[in-house]
Amino acid sequence: MEDNKLLHITNGDDLSEKILNLGLSGDVITWREMLCEGPASIDVGDEEFVLLRRNFLKETYQISEERYQEEFLAQLVKLAAINSYDEVVLWFEFDLFSHMNMLALISFLLQNKKNGPFSLVCSRKLKGELEMAPLSQLSEKQLQEHYRQRIPLTDDDIQTAQLIWELYCSSNPQRLVSEIKKTTNFEYLSSSIRAHIERFPSVKTGLNTLEVNVLKLIDEHEIKSLHHLLGYALEYQGYYGYVDVQMQRVIDKLSPFYETSEEGVKLNDDGVKALKGSKNYYQNLKDNEHYGGVRKYDFLYDPDSHALLKL
Secondary structure (H helix, E strand, C coil), X not given: CCCCCEEEEECCHHHHHHHHHHCCCCEEEXXXXXXXXXXCCCCCCCHHHHHHHHHHHHHHHCCCHHXXXXXXXXXXXXXXXXXXXXXXXXXXXXCHHHHHHHHHHHHHHHHCCCCCCEEEEECCCCCCCCCCCXXXXXXXXXXXXXXXXXXXXXXXXXHHHHHHHHHHHCCCHHHHHHHHHCCCCCCCHHHHHHHHHCCCCECCCCCCHHHHHHHHHHHHCCCXXXXXXXXXXXXXXXXXXXXXXXXXXXXXXCHHHEEEECCEEEECHHHHHHXXXXXXXXXXXXXXXXXXXXXXXXXXXXXXXXXXEEC
């Protein structure tokens, strides 16, 4: 098996470095994007896609065109030019951030006639392990075992991944709801889709699940500062996998709902009403934020029926 020509694709530099240290055979490429946020089009790497992503990342996170070219587009060129490998090993975490990148990557490989076979190393609890930890936090011995127990992906799995990426980039995210029930070898795909759907504003409050979670943290804990809040929000975000700059943006957007003082961060009157669900803040919060092919505020999430409603 080890004579096979392998390509390892990871979701981050830390993980790539660990894999290189393991001395596994094969080449390692790092996928550096954050496709769970901002506009995206189906054909990864084409002119429309690059324009959308460059503009979003530059305006939102001050990522220069040069940096995007160097850190992401240059890797795409490498991936498009790869010869046939005996196996493509995907190293991705359980969360929405990782899964959206992975779906886009699979779509890109299929666009470029790279048909696998594919296997997956995803953060999960193996027999004998006490808890699930991100891949980048595992010891070399644990990582080696996860690699040994990697999951072969079937043609159906790959087709489902391609479909979900297309639906994410389409104008109708409602079709994603039915995909939650689909069984695949991507153990956390359903949870990631559900997390995505719950990012649309609630029909009751105009806030999404992630935003409400941040307000709950302020309400339930003694938060000393906004930096303290950021740490909590990152730790208790569940299936989102947002990095610090993304979560900071969520906290900044919620500033009308809390006040900071020497005593710490406290909810104000609007924060209490938003948490109780006694007032709808949709109009106050509405902006031009995009998820894939749609604007966040063009749809509402109904927490009772778990349906997405188009406005």
